[in-house]
Amino acid sequence: MKIAAVTAVVALIVREFVFANYIVYGQSMMPTIKDGERIIVNKIDYEWREPERFDLIIFHADEESDYIKRIIGLPGDDIYYENDALYVNGEEVEEDFLEETRNENGPEIFTDDFTLQDLTDELVVPEDHFFVMGDNRKNSIDSRQIGFVPEEEIVGKANMAFWPPQSIRFFY
Template sequence: MLKEIKEWLIAIAVAVVLILIIRQFLFVSFTVDGLSMDPTFEDGDKVVVNKFIDNFTDYETGDVIVFNSEKGPAYVKRVIGTPGDTVSMEDKQVYVNGEPLNEDYVTHTEDSYMDNFTLEELGVEEETIPEGTLLVLGDNRPVSRDSRDFGLVDQSEVIGEVQLRFWPLNEISINFD
């Protein structure tokens, strides 16, 4: 009986250590707060964020990331501009390096705040997005607090890339482009 209890305690300890390692270095769950990524994510959706991918690849336009914010809890947003890109918005159309960006995931409405912008209007002193920063926007542009509001995101603040929505169960998905 004592041997069996010892085996169970060891198994539980190993499981706890594995969970801690996975959460610290590989994956973490995150709950979407608000409507800024609607229709891609709704308020209360639960997602898995890949923290490990940051070590092997650069973020690309279209990636959905979670990052820490000085203005409160972490945000989930879509990467629109990466280092070296020029980005602007004219008449609700985003242009990256002079080319219109196809954004089937965006919520379009008549009244969206700050529809037009340039990098200069966002406070970027260079002609392109500087190294180590990203320009992010929410998919639900009329209500999203994003780079139009708080500027570029420092890549050191990025927690990771959203890889999986696991809640609600009837909307489990892995592709957010």
């Protein structure tokens, strides 16, 4: 009985404070994460390090919904897209994770041109906030529509997909 109680308490603590599993709904992160896949989210990763560009994060989008998106802009960054290329602080930054989708898209523009100021009236990403985008740029509600994500709304970093079993993989 004691072993069962201790196991239940440890499992509850791990589930509440360390890891969580989420089901991804929608196509905004395709092909990286598909609709219906289950992922593991590390809730404490950011206790030890700052979020990094291109991390996949879960955040509270509103009181009812959590979203998964990719960090594109960090606090203090000036970001813009021009001719389907990401520029951060005036330097072009490669988005290797988009290559598969760009190849499928052909010559069509994958990410429409924008500046941070056009979308948000800000010149740079504010302190303690992030600019996020889905990998399926044509079908994603992200910072281009909802604005910056406050750091306190981040639940954690997506570490791996575990369901369906044939799609088990880690995210880096």
